Amino acid sequence: MPDGSETVTARTLASIGEIRADIWNDLANPPGAPYNPFVSHEFLLALEKSKSVAPEVGWAPMHLVLESGDKTLAIAPLYAKGHSQGEYIFDHHWADAYARAGGNYYPKLLCAVPFTPAQGPRLLAKDTTAKRHLAQALVQVTEAIGASSAHVNFIMNDDKNALEQSGYLLRMGEQYHWLNNGYGSFDDFLEALSSRKRKAIRRERREAQKDVTIRRLVGDEITERYWDAFWTFYQDTGARKWGTPYLTRSFFREIASSMPERILMIVAEQDEIPIAGALNMIGGDTLYGRYWGCTVDIPFLHFELCYHQAIDFAIDAELSRVEAGAQGDHKIARGYEPVATWSAHWLRDERFRDAIARYLDAERRNIDDEITALKDFTPFKKT
DSSP states (O other): OOOTTSOOEEEEESOGGGSOHHHHHHHHSOTTSOOOGGGSHHHHHHHHHTTSSOGGGTEEEOEEEEEETTEEEEEEOEEEESSOTTOSSOOHHHHHHHHHTTOOOOSEEEESOTTOOOOOOOSEESSHHHHHHHHHHHHHHHHHHTOSEEEEOSOOHHHHHHHHHTTOEEEEEEEEEEEOOSOSSHHHHHHTBOHHHHHHHHHHHHHHHTTOEEEEEEGGGSOHHHHHHHHHHHHHHHHHHHSSOSSOHHHHHHHHHHOGGGEEEEEEEETTEEEEEEEEEEOSSEEEEEEEEESSOOTTHHHIIIIIHHHHHHHHTTOSEEEEEEOOGGGGGGTOEEEEEEEEEEESSHHHHHHHHHHHHHHHHHHHHHHHHHGGGSSBOOO
């Protein structure tokens, strides 16, 4: 950070294209830190270029940049939101309460990766002082534009500390992650499970695999025919879950071009025709499961492509964890463990902030108790 004689200024960008990719990526994924694909310039630019993220769909980019002279000190992926869709940290009831009290909850500011319930850095800076300055600048921008609130979703510990010190309220969530305890193979992982659970997973895998060919494709191995098939899968799942899929076809085309080495597609075929697929992003130490869909319903195939194959790949690639997305306590039986996730929230109205603080205290106790209880149901051998 600059010394006291230098001036730090904050500005917002209407597009991530207004900042050079190397400047952004140097702060988003610095050398020595595990690579996170979602905060990369390439991924966020693909969302904007494809119009998956745009003001007309309720996501107006306002990326926050802190500068001193010609030096960029810190950045944050930031959006002005006209709704609460595609966030996976649910605050619809906050918005309803705010409206009943006569206020306008929207627009609000969201520092996050759109449509992506995956942990990662949000305050992109090389030191804790710059992170705190960025957290404070986010408050100032919220006040300056008259937004109701600022939210920072799926944060890591460094960001969590800086945000809490800056007066943000912390909210606990829950996901299910697979943790690699030094397994050399999938069979090594199975040996860590109880006999009954081990047999159940082996039976699932046999049933899922018996009538299909499964391929794990990375980068240029994902040809256009596989992308076309996956787009069909994605549309079907998106229509059933959200009504309208969030991402456009061109988004997948953009990431296939700009960051192919970070994409893993696991495909099931019958007679060389793709009938199901799961899309993953490859991080420095984590495999991130993102989207799944199918055109033929085969028992256990969802578990095979999304969970078992992901574990297999992570072990082969010596990754430390698999994050398989939001929700789904059925993941526990497949070796995914309940873990806490965190978000941070700053609300401009002090009375509303106090009410939310009390709510979050109670919610946090409930989730903490639930995580503790669910750990008794993991399939691992009890000692």
